Amino acid sequence: MTACPDKSLLLQAHADGELDAANALALEAHLRSCAACAEELARIDALRALLAAPELDHPAPEALRERIEAMIDAEAAREAAARQAPEPASPRPRRRGAGLAGGAMAFGRSWGGGLVAGLALSAAAVLVLPRTTGIDSEDQFVASHVRSLSLDSHLVDVATSNRHVVKPWFNGKIDFAPPVPELAAFGFPLVGGRLDYVDGREVAVIVYKRRLHAINLFVRPAGALTLPVGVAAKHDGYSLVRWTAGGLEFWAVSDMDLKELELFRRTFASQPSL
Secondary structure (H helix, E strand, O other): OOOOHHHHHHHHHHHOOOOOHHHHHHHHHHHHHOHHHHHHHHHHHHHHHHHOOHHHOOOOOHHHHHHHHHHHHHHHHHHHHHHOOOOOOOOOOOOOOOOHHHHHHHHHHHHHHHHHHHHHHHHHHHHHHHHHHOHHHHHHHHHHHHHHHOOOOOOOOEEOOOHHHHHHHOEOOEOOOOOOOOEHHHOEOEEEEEEEEEOOEEEEEEEEEEOOEEEEEEEEEOOOOOOOOOEEEEEOOEEEEEEEEOOEEEEEEEOOOHHHHHHHHHHHHHOOOO
């Protein structure tokens, strides 16, 4: 007897005490009418009790944790330094002996050039601002992540840990090919994929897991005016990480710690474009 596929993550979250009151009540109502899911929840509880046995508690050395945190902090520092703009070049010294007319001409050229540059920057800001701020997009990505975990929706359209099934599944459904690396060896097993809508167009969603946490990785073509600036932020209690690569824009969303989601981004980006 197999539990309902769309209830798997909810059962684990319920066993871990991570469901809100409304979802917990809805799941409990489902359990009263579904023997398979009730049996699966009992199995999860039994396994948790077995793993909680004192003889199985072998904490990792504190030195290992310190080395991992130092590596993460160093990587974040390198990325922050790479994003910093270079210092502007110092202006050339003015030539001595320039007369009043020359000064006026220089002022006119400077004022005119500044005006043109200012207008160009203003126009660029108007064009780029909607995509560089990304506040509305962040709201949509978080809402889609939450919706995919709710009882009324589903996490994946194609459920498999085989990238050779997930990647071809997108063929003909979208006009780009998202990379789908398998990351189980790094602690991020592939769950499957689905289609979703963000900013009024279809996007690919590749789903991974980290223990009991789901990671929704949204992939869409990077717009012509999209800046290649990385984003790592908390939004309504959820972690979001954004980056661009190979003409695509990636948004990873999860309820896990932001540092762990950053680790997922580095792991994903380090793999060949599969």
